[in-house]
Amino acid sequence: MELFYPVFLLRAPGTLGVMPFTLKNLKADLDDVGSNFDGSPELEFRLATGALQLEQAGLSYQKIPPGYRFPYGHTHKEQEELFVVVRGGGRMKLDDEIIELQVLDAVRVPPNTWRGYEAGPDGLELLVFGAPNLGDQPRDDVVGTRDWWRTDP
Secondary structure, three states, X not given: OOEEEEEXXXXXXXXXXXXXXXXXXXXXXXXXXXXXXXOOOOOEEEEOOOOOOOOOOEEEEEEEOOOOEOOEEEEEOOOEEEEEEEEEEEEEEEOOEEEEEOOOOEXXXXXXXXXXXXXXXXXXXXXXXXXXXXXXXHHHOEEEEEOOOOOOO
């Protein structure tokens, strides 16, 4: 369901303007593309950038099942990403460093840094923000490798 609501703002003394916004539920309104990653059937991956009509940023919701490592590592040429843990916990590998993740941890990952993550025993739910928006050809900015995180250093 796509909802657009007009919001009236005072733009200049004595004038009103209309500013639209977009409302989406990240679970109910977005398709789950987790099956595209050839991994656990419980992997959930929902892309919100297009659905929310984001112009300057990107957003996804990801739910990784307990004890599962996301099957791909990736890096971006231009996009900076911010990973926010909203439920559960786990670990994240950034180039050759592994860090522990818990609820409300926020991890900024700059371009040209490899990243991958795995869920702990309670699973891992993330909101992933990226900027700039990668436009119509997002694959041009990303390099991914299956099983990038093979072993602990």
